[in-house]
Amino acid sequence: MDFFFNNIGGALDALSSVNLLLIMFAGVSIGVVLGALPGFGSSQSLALLFPLSFVMTVDQSILFFLAVYSAVEYGSSIPAILIRTPGSGASAVTVLDGYAMARQGLAKKALRISLYSAVIGGTTSTLIFIVAGTSLGHAALLFGPSELFAIGVFGLAIVGSFFGKDPLRGFLATGIGLSMATIGSSGFGGVRFTFDQSFLIDGIPLVVVIIAFLAGPEAFRLLVDNRRTVEDKSKVFDATTSDEKNKISGSLVRKLIPTWLRGSIFGTAVGIIPGAGASVGALLAYSEEKRWSKHPEKFGTGIPEGVAAPEVANNAVVAGTLVPTLTLAIPGSGGAAILLGVLVSKGVVPGPNLFRDEGTFVMTVFMGLFVINAFILITGLLGTRLFSLVARVPLRVLGPFVMLLIITGSYAIGNYTAHIMMVLVLGAIGYLFEKIDIPVVPIVLAFIMGPIIEKNISRALTISGGVLEEVFLRPIPIVILLLSLATFIYSLLTMLRARKFESDTEQGNDRP
Amino acid sequence: MKLRGSDSRWFKKVSTVPENNKAPSSFVLTLPTLPTVLITTGMIFLGFAFLFYETFNMMKPILPGYPGDAFFPRLAVGYTLIVAALILLRGILLPRFAAAPGESSHVSVHWLEFLSVAALVLVYAQLLPLVGFELTTFGFMLILLVPRFVVQHGLVQSVVKSVAITIPTVLILYGVFALLLGIHLPLLFLPRYIY
Numbered sequence: 001m002d003f004f005f006n007n008i009g010g011a012l013d014a015l016s017s018v019n020l021l022l023i024m025f026a027g028v029s030i031g032v033v034l035g036a037l038p039g040f041g042s043s044q045s046l047a048l049l050f051p052l053s054f055v056m057t058v059d060q061s062i063l064f065f066l067a068v069y070s071a072v073e074y075g076s077s078i079p080a081i082l083i084r085t086p087g088s089g090a091s092a093v094t095v096l097d098g099y100a101m102a103r104q105g106l107a108k109k110a111l112r113i114s115l116y117s118a119v120i121g122g123t124t125s126t127l128i129f130i131v132a133g134t135s136l137g138h139a140a141l142l143f144g145p146s147e148l149f150a151i152g153v154f155g156l157a158i159v160g161s162f163f164g165k166d167p168l169r170g171f172l173a174t175g176i177g178l179s180m181a182t183i184g185s186s187g188f189g190g191v192r193f194t195f196d197q198s199f200l201i202d203g204i205p206l207v208v209v210i211i212a213f214l215a216g217p218e219a220f221r222l223l224v225d226n227r228r229t230v231e232d233k234s235k236v237f238d239a240t241t242s243d244e245k246n247k248i249s250g251s252l253v254r255k256l257i258p259t260w261l262r263g264s265i266f267g268t269a270v271g272i273i274p275g276a277g278a279s280v281g282a283l284l285a286y287s288e289e290k291r292w293s294k295h296p297e298k299f300g301t302g303i304p305e306g307v308a309a310p311e312v313a314n315n316a317v318v319a320g321t322l323v324p325t326l327t328l329a330i331p332g333s334g335g336a337a338i339l340l341g342v343l344v345s346k347g348v349v350p351g352p353n354l355f356r357d358e359g360t361f362v363m364t365v366f367m368g369l370f371v372i373n374a375f376i377l378i379t380g381l382l383g384t385r386l387f388s389l390v391a392r393v394p395l396r397v398l399g400p401f402v403m404l405l406i407i408t409g410s411y412a413i414g415n416y417t418a419h420i421m422m423v424l425v426l427g428a429i430g431y432l433f434e435k436i437d438i439p440v441v442p443i444v445l446a447f448i449m450g451p452i453i454e455k456n457i458s459r460a461l462t463i464s465g466g467v468l469e470e471v472f473l474r475p476i477p478i479v480i481l482l483l484s485l486a487t488f489i490y491s492l493l494t495m496l497r498a499r500k501f502e503s504d505t506e507q508g509n510d511r512p
Numbered sequence: 513m514k515l516r517g518s519d520s521r522w523f524k525k526v527s528t529v530p531e532n533n534k535a536p537s538s539f540v541l542t543l544p545t546l547p548t549v550l551i552t553t554g555m556i557f558l559g560f561a562f563l564f565y566e567t568f569n570m571m572k573p574i575l576p577g578y579p580g581d582a583f584f585p586r587l588a589v590g591y592t593l594i595v596a597a598l599i600l601l602r603g604i605l606l607p608r609f610a611a612a613p614g615e616s617s618h619v620s621v622h623w624l625e626f627l628s629v630a631a632l633v634l635v636y637a638q639l640l641p642l643v644g645f646e647l648t649t650f651g652f653m654l655i656l657l658v659p660r661f662v663v664q665h666g667l668v669q670s671v672v673k674s675v676a677i678t679i680p681t682v683l684i685l686y687g688v689f690a691l692l693l694g695i696h697l698p699l700l701f702l703p704r705y706i707y
Binding site: 176190191399431457 | 545548549552553556560563566567570571573574578579580581582583584585587588589591592595596598599602608609611612613614615619621622625626629630633634636637638640641649652653656657659660661663681685689692693694695696697698
């Protein structure tokens with residue numbers, strides 16, 4: 001609790017700045033609008049807005065991006081409920097009961113449940129984050145460079161195995177990201193993989209990698225795959241009906257409290273696991289809620305618990321994902337990778353020392369999350385009509401805007417057209433990779449974690465005088481490295497088992 | 513490589529565009545997923561084998577025990593090579609287990625649209641410093657928006673709608689990037705303020 005009391009004053013002082021409050025409010029408003037755009041997730045939204053961080057201080061940028069991140073998770077439920085198109089994968093489960101409620105004339109009620117669930121999920125997980133983050137942060141202070149290197153490897157093993165359908169392709173993506181991170185000046189006096197190209201001496205800029213791999217494939221998808229997509233407007237529901245049956249009663253709130261509690265815990269726990277993300281959190285919370293329910297058969301027919309469970313969980317993931325991001329420098333998702341990128345680009349080194357050296361900053365982030373959730377509540381209550389209009393933007397028209405923002409954003413990094421070319425090439429590669437299920441998020445995660453891992457292994461080797469046994473055979477690193485190997489092997493075995501089952505089922509179906 | 517009308521096992525012409533893109537097109541390249549994954553991985557393997565060789569040309573460590581330039585790249589590239597080799601071996605020796613669960617058997621890319629978008633971005637990047645942000649952005653948006661509106665509206669209406677959307681878009685981007693963020697965009701006629 002010392003950490004809390006030592007830093008709360010400074011944090012509240014920082015948060016009393018009108019500028020910071022306006023920036024968070026702007027982040028929430030932009031985030032809800034981006035989230036309400038069909039198919040637009042948190043990673044893509046944060047990547048598109050990354051250039052805005054250039055003109056912000058570290059406090060402003062991290063709180064702005066957290067506001068966008070949290071608001072996108074809420075906003076993505078709007079198209080899921082109104083037009084049966086989830087704003088992101090995390091809201092895919094919300095479609096089941098949210099859209100069913102909208103069809104029964106309960107669109108406004110479903111949107112309100114989604115809003116309250118988002119705010120409760122965000123607030124509860126922030127409380128858990130304060131306890132878990134500070135405890136883990138202090139425990140991690142005992143770690144030296146060898147341990148931090150092993151944790152980095154473990155993070156990559158989890159990230160590689162979680163993203164995409166095939167763990168081997170996920171591991172390939174992490175390798176590509178790690179290798180890309182080594183391009184440019186080495187920090188040891190030489191340069192690596194520059195092939196006499198001056199623009200590569202400083203390496204590939206982080207913002208280029210983030211924009212190219214997270215927003216680029218989405219822009220290509222919207223422009224190429226959805227160039228002629230015409231949405232069925234007859235399925236768009238009115239979210240402004242204010243009749244008796246759309247009201248949220250006290251009895252409904254009491255009924256939803258256990259759902260909100262369970263969902264918050266599941267969401268935060270899933271957020272803490274690197275790579276799992278909001279989609280897994282929402283799905284887990286929904287299936288658990290169904291298991292706990294006395295009437296599981298009603299799930300999918302339009303019941304409030306079916307909206308509350310996934311929405312509370314996918315918003316709880318945001319604070320949960322900050323725990324490994326800030327304490328161990330392991331980003332749990334694409335969105336968290338961008339937050340980590342923001343910190344790194346501002347010269348803040350995430351990891352256990354952050355809690356010791358930048359206590360006020362960490363506490364400002366904690367407290368800022370409460371303010372952000374309050375802003376989400378206000379924005380959600382006032383802007384339902386506006387946001388339901390955003391959900392109707394045709395996908396084919398969205399593409400040119402996303403591509404233009406990507407181009408302008410990448411040009412803004414030093415007014416350099418070479419960055420547009422880099423984003424174009426890497427974005428096109430990312431789009432083609434996604435077509436063959438090579439996930440792109442691990443590339444970004446590994447690219448951000450690469451320099452941190454390299455710094456720790458180099459430091460450990462220097463301290464040990466190059467004796468590898470001293471670095472790797474210490475008790476904690478060896479346990480963590482063995483766990484990483486076990487994760488690698490387990491994910492491969494699970495995939496092989498799933499494939500064998502699928503193959504056997506196919507053969508069974510083929511038999512006359 | 514034949515794309516149109518090919519009778520090849522790997523590249524075949526399809527007559528319809530996926531999703532609800534209703535217009536029939538012969539510009540869609542459809543490839544079987546597994547060979548495409550293997551060819552891509554093979555190319556990655558070759559590229560990374562060259563990078564691994566390159567690590568031996570890097571500066572040697574100055575002091576004993578000092579990791580040096582090549583240490584981490586060799587780890588990262590070596591790891592990627594091993595994973596790529598595993599994917600290739602699995603695809604060749606155990607093709608039954610090579611496809612990811614739930615993976616579709618073919619992938620489709622509207623190659624003409626893909627190349628057009630890439631070419632348009634390339635042209636935008638070249639013209640931006642020469643013609644200026646305003647005209648380049650206006651032209652870029654118009655070229656992309658008009659065909660997308662034509663899907664539902666007439667040509668004249670599509671052009672009017674596109675222009676009506678593009679002008680405020682240029683102004684908003686100018687406001688955000690040039691005025692608010694102070695980024696030095698190459699401007700042709702919009703006022704430039706020096707901070």
